[in-house]
Structure formats: C-alpha cells, structure tokens
Amino acid sequence: MAPIIHWFWRDLRVLDNAALHAAYSRSQTLVPVFIWDDTHLGWPHMGPAVRTFLSGSLAALEKNLQLLGHRLIIRQGNPEVELVRLARECGASAVLTNRDYEPATVAREQRVAEALAADGRRLESFKDLVIWESREVLTGTGNPYTIYTPYARARRARARQAPCPKLGAAKSAMPDGLTSVPLSSLTPTAPAAAAHYPPAGEHAALESLKTFLASGVFRYDVGRDFPAVEGGTSQLSPHFRVGTLGIRTALTRLETARAGGGAQGENGCRIWENELIWRDFYMQVLANFPHVAGSCFRPEYDQIQWSGTKEHFAAWCAGRTGYPIVDAAMRCLNATGFMHNRLRMIVAMFLTKDLMISWQQGERYFFEHLLDGDLAANSGGWQWSAGTGTDAAPYFRIFNPASQGAKFDPEGAFIRRWIPELRDVPADLIQCPGDNPLLLSRTRYPSPIVDHAVQRGKCLAMFKAVRQ
Ligand SMILES: Cc1cc2nc3c(=O)[nH]c(=O)nc-3n(C[C@H](O)[C@H](O)[C@H](O)COP(=O)(O)OP(=O)(O)OC[C@H]3O[C@@H](n4cnc5c(N)ncnc54)[C@H](O)[C@@H]3O)c2cc1C
Structure with missing residues (x-):
C-alpha cells in the first residue's frame, strides 16, 4: 500500500486532527510533513510573534510524533514544488491536509492540487479548523450570515462534532532517505516579548484548557471583561491560531465541564461557547467575503x-x-x-x-x-x-x-x-x-x-x- 503524506499547516497536533487521522487510517505508512513556506509565513498570514510560537509548536509536534514512532519531515520552499518532490521520493499517491480559509492559502491549495494532479497524484483536504464551513450555515435565502446573533442561533441548532481519535503508533517504517531540514536552522529571530510567551505545543494547550475548564469558565460571564482579573479569559488563542488545540476538542471538553458545573456555571460556559462561535463566524466572513482581507466590508x-x-x-x-x-x-x-x-x-x-x-x-x-x-x-x-x-x-x-x-x-x-x-x-x-x-x-x-x-x-x- 502506497504511503500517504499528511501536510501540516494550522493543525500542529496529534489529537483530534481530521486529515492526519484519515491519512493514518488509510495507509500502513504515514509521512508527516511541514513545509516552511516563507511566502505564507509573512504578512498578511503570519507575524513574527506567531512565527516564533509556531516554531516552538513545531518542535513539540516533532517530539510527540517521535513518541509514537513517526518522524516529522520539514522541508523549506514552495509547497507546489516540495510536496510533489516528497511524494515522488516516498512513492505517495496522495497528500492529505486540513483546509485554511485565507484567500491566498485557498489559492495555494489549488495550485498544490494542480501540481500533484499533473504528477498523477492527488491532494485531499479536510474540514478541521472550524466546526462549520462557509457554505454550511446559510440564511433562509441561501446567503452567508453577516450578523453574528442569527448566525450563532443557527449554529447552535446543528449537531455537535466529536473529536477525531489521537494518532496511533507508526505501523511501518517510513521509506529510507527522506531528508528533513533541522528546525533549528529555521528558527526565526524571536521578538523581545518572546520571554513572556506561554509554553508552546499540544501538551501545554491541553493543560491550559484543563485549568480554564476546571474553574475560570464558570466565572467567565463576570470576569471576562476585566483585564486585571487573573484567568478571566482562557488565553488559548495562540494555541487555536497554530492548531495545537482543536476546536472540536475545546467544545467537547467544554460540554463535559458544563455538565459538571451546575446551574451557577452555566452562564459562563454558554458565553465562552459564544466566543468560539465568533471565531468560526469571522472565518466564514473571510471565506465568503475575501475582500475583508485589507478592505472595508462595506x-x-x-x-x-x-x-x-x-x-x-x-x-x-x-x-x-x-x-x-x-x-x-x-x-x-x-x-x-x-x-x-x-x-x-x-x-x-x-x-x-x-x-x-x-x-x-x-x-x-x-x-x-x-x-x-x-x-x-x-x-x-x-x-x-x-x-x-x-x-x-x-x-x-x-x-x-x-x-x-x-x-x-x-x-x-x-x-x-x-x-x-x-x-x-x-x-x-x-x-x-x-x-x-x-x-x-x-x-x-x-x-x-x-x-x-x-x-x-x-x-x-x-x-x-x-x-x-
Ligand atoms: C481589534 C481586535 C483584533 C483582534 N485580533 C485577533 C486576532 O488577531 N486573533 C484572534 O484570535 N483574536 C483576535 N481578536 C479577538 C479576541 O480579542 C481574542 O480572540 C481574545 O482576546 C483571545 O483571548 P482568549 O484566548 O483569552 O479568549 P477567550 O475569551 O477565552 O475566548 C476563547 C476563544 O474564542 C475565540 N474568540 C474570542 N473572541 C473572539 C472574537 N471576537 N473573534 C474571533 N475569535 C474570538 C478565540 O479563539 C479565543 O481564544 C481581536 C479582537 C479585536 C477587538
């Protein structure tokens, strides 16, 4: 059975990762790769702070994969070229990835799909970054929502989505000779503020989520507007940004916390869920109205x-x-x-x-x-x-x-x-x-x-x- 490549981007985790799970289930040999693509690691996709956090998150991902017997391949360059090259080297017939909704990233995915197709291979992309994609929640007239409240109401009426299982141990060894750029050679110059960044990586994300869901979330309704209040909000946004935390995991664990939190905690849980819906709301706005990247919506x-x-x-x-x-x-x-x-x-x-x-x-x-x-x-x-x-x-x-x-x-x-x-x-x-x-x-x-x-x-x- 041919190996399958999983192309990481905004999903730097082994738990609850839709495309990674599919790649692992379908083949005996998984080839996980991150392409250090300078074009998409700069404005308007990624600033220096995110890039630094991403680099720490990649190091954590590399270790997590290693623990499961997998090896993260890192290549630098243009994904259209690098993914075709890697697929040829390892004999993969398919590359699986999770979709991103920024206009330039959508165009990049299209170019990668074409380059792979021209080489007799295919790109398959998955929904993972959001719960519902841009055309999945529409108004009665079939248009995208532009107002949050009715969007959130429509969203809440839909069924929930369970997290995907954690990546399993490697089933067979990766083909020999696949080179990887050492992460240390790609590490960007860290901004001075980096000394204050929270720990990167999936483990740190899950720990922070656990801490917040153990108490902070039950007071979120009263604490979230006061910046001096310690733990008033989750501070999980950097993890959501690079995908060391998945949205399905966050919502599922919120539901568990909510069930044990009693009536007093209910309001906080509901309002925190609203914030996660805001995240999807703006992603669907960007996907449906790409001109908001740089220009006024109106x-x-x-x-x-x-x-x-x-x-x-x-x-x-x-x-x-x-x-x-x-x-x-x-x-x-x-x-x-x-x-x-x-x-x-x-x-x-x-x-x-x-x-x-x-x-x-x-x-x-x-x-x-x-x-x-x-x-x-x-x-x-x-x-x-x-x-x-x-x-x-x-x-x-x-x-x-x-x-x-x-x-x-x-x-x-x-x-x-x-x-x-x-x-x-x-x-x-x-x-x-x-x-x-x-x-x-x-x-x-x-x-x-x-x-x-x-x-x-x-x-x-x-x-x-x-x-x-
Ligand atoms: C001018 C402005 C710029 C912003 N820029 C960003 C940005 O670049 N990246 C970013 O993630 N958020 C941005 N936000 C939204 C929000 O301020 C942050 O998501 C939030 O402060 C992150 O802190 P937290 O993780 O403690 O959030 P919590 O209050 O714990 O909320 C949980 C999660 O919900 C999501 N979320 C919460 N509020 C919003 C929102 N209004 N829009 C979208 N998602 C939301 C985030 O993923 C957040 O981590 C911006 C808001 C404003 C007003």
Whole structure:
C-alpha cells in the first residue's frame, strides 16, 4: 500500500486532527510533513510573534510524533514544488491536509492540487479548523450570515462534532532517505516579548484548557471583561491560531465541564461557547467575503479620508497617548504579545475614532505583535471597532477611553501594572491624569495627545462625509 503524506499547516497536533487521522487510517505508512513556506509565513498570514510560537509548536509536534514512532519531515520552499518532490521520493499517491480559509492559502491549495494532479497524484483536504464551513450555515435565502446573533442561533441548532481519535503508533517504517531540514536552522529571530510567551505545543494547550475548564469558565460571564482579573479569559488563542488545540476538542471538553458545573456555571460556559462561535463566524466572513482581507466590508467606507498623523500613530504604538487604559494595553501588547479582548476594542476604537487613523494600520501593528494574530479574527475585530465591518458597532458608537477604564479597570490595577509612572496615583484620578496638571508634572506621564470630546465630533463628521 502506497504511503500517504499528511501536510501540516494550522493543525500542529496529534489529537483530534481530521486529515492526519484519515491519512493514518488509510495507509500502513504515514509521512508527516511541514513545509516552511516563507511566502505564507509573512504578512498578511503570519507575524513574527506567531512565527516564533509556531516554531516552538513545531518542535513539540516533532517530539510527540517521535513518541509514537513517526518522524516529522520539514522541508523549506514552495509547497507546489516540495510536496510533489516528497511524494515522488516516498512513492505517495496522495497528500492529505486540513483546509485554511485565507484567500491566498485557498489559492495555494489549488495550485498544490494542480501540481500533484499533473504528477498523477492527488491532494485531499479536510474540514478541521472550524466546526462549520462557509457554505454550511446559510440564511433562509441561501446567503452567508453577516450578523453574528442569527448566525450563532443557527449554529447552535446543528449537531455537535466529536473529536477525531489521537494518532496511533507508526505501523511501518517510513521509506529510507527522506531528508528533513533541522528546525533549528529555521528558527526565526524571536521578538523581545518572546520571554513572556506561554509554553508552546499540544501538551501545554491541553493543560491550559484543563485549568480554564476546571474553574475560570464558570466565572467567565463576570470576569471576562476585566483585564486585571487573573484567568478571566482562557488565553488559548495562540494555541487555536497554530492548531495545537482543536476546536472540536475545546467544545467537547467544554460540554463535559458544563455538565459538571451546575446551574451557577452555566452562564459562563454558554458565553465562552459564544466566543468560539465568533471565531468560526469571522472565518466564514473571510471565506465568503475575501475582500475583508485589507478592505472595508462595506465598500463605501473605503472612501474615508483618515486624517491622523504619523506622530499620533507612533504615540499609540508606544503607549504614550496620555490615555492610561490605552497606553497600559499597548505596553502590555508590546511586552508580552498578548492583549485582552476588552482592551483590543478600546485601543482599536481609540486609534480609528479618536486619532482617525485607518483600521488597516492598527490591524498591521496588531498582526506584527500578537501571538494569536489571525487574518480573519483581526480584520473582523478591527472592522467591528472601526464601524466598517459586518455586524459592526455603528460608526456613531465611540468609546470614551476614560469611562471604559473606570468601568473595566475600576481600581486601576491593570494600569498600574503597565504604567509605572502612575503607580502611586489613586484610583479616582488614574483614568484621567491629564485633568490634573500638578499630578502630570509629578509623574512624567504624557498629557493627552488629543481631546476626546473634540475628536469625537471630528470623527462623526468624517464618517458622515462618506455616508452622504
Ligand atoms: C481589534 C481586535 C483584533 C483582534 N485580533 C485577533 C486576532 O488577531 N486573533 C484572534 O484570535 N483574536 C483576535 N481578536 C479577538 C479576541 O480579542 C481574542 O480572540 C481574545 O482576546 C483571545 O483571548 P482568549 O484566548 O483569552 O479568549 P477567550 O475569551 O477565552 O475566548 C476563547 C476563544 O474564542 C475565540 N474568540 C474570542 N473572541 C473572539 C472574537 N471576537 N473573534 C474571533 N475569535 C474570538 C478565540 O479563539 C479565543 O481564544 C481581536 C479582537 C479585536 C477587538
């Protein structure tokens, strides 16, 4: 029986992996491969933070496979060329992989399928990254959903999907002579923040999931909006990003936790499930409306004349805007590669509505720094905040950063953690130090670079201009 190649991409795990499971079941000889494809390991697919996390996750995958008697082959180059070459070398008739939904990755898959077909072989792709794909959940009129709530309702009505079994031990040895590029030679230069990245790999992902489902999830409804609360959210997004955690596993284990969590924990479990549905929602938006990769979902907003300045953008990036909740969030992102969801909304709205800088610039900055940087969720989140996307906050809803800070970091604990200049400022003054010149002169913290009330008016005018 001919060997079968499994081509890893966003699925760096041996448990609950649809294509890997199929490849293993169908052949005596499995050839697992990861292609280090420089084109798809850069903008807009993968930023430096994700690339570093991916590299650690690959090392963990290599070990996990080894424990089962398999060997991970790593090749560098163009997958159309490398997969054909490897298939010839090992005599494989098929390459199996899990589908990704980014427009350029879809096109890549098509090119690989054609190259393999021209060589008398086939590419087979599987649903694995999401529970339901872009054309599986449609409105009554057969169109994709563009509003989250009815999409989630339709989704919940569908049957659940059980995880695939863990990869079994190697049944027979891989053909001799298959070369592999050592991972150490591909390891990208790690960003300074890498010292704060969580442990990579499937084992770490499952441990984090276990910890969160043992307690955090039951309080998720009350804790998830407060960045200072330890364990208020799962922080599993980097694992979902590189596929060291599968979505079916997460949902199935959530159901088990939910069954044992009683009525008190029910709300938290339900809301966490909603977040996982948001993930699929934005993936189907990207698949059905690929123009959201770079452009506004609502084309009229592509006409907006964003009037922000380079200096303001630099202040936002560095966490020196004079708005403490914004600055604390940005400094946290720069230092750790992670930012809490509530803070992402606050800083994104501040950049687009107060500084009037395009969401694409913010999206790019996030992408470069976030450990979970993902085209679908990032474009979705930025366009939601800017008011240009599907299901977006309407353009006239503009967060007041100080009020958001007072509501979601009432004691200023998160702000103090990231802005040492404000460590000694009491809670009632910490959200608006700019109102108190004496305080500012004592702290060396910058005064606000813009006046929120003034900018709000300008922003509304900017949006109205394109709506007319
Ligand atoms: C401006 C902006 C940009 C964002 N960029 C990204 C991004 O590049 N990558 C990314 O994974 N998420 C992004 N998000 C969504 C969200 O902020 C993160 O998924 C979340 O903060 C990750 O933390 P967590 O794992 O603790 O999430 P939890 O609250 O524990 O949620 C569990 C999981 O659900 C998914 N999820 C939660 N919220 C969302 C959402 N709004 N959209 C899509 N999936 C969601 C994530 O996979 C997450 O790990 C963005 C949100 C905004 C407002």
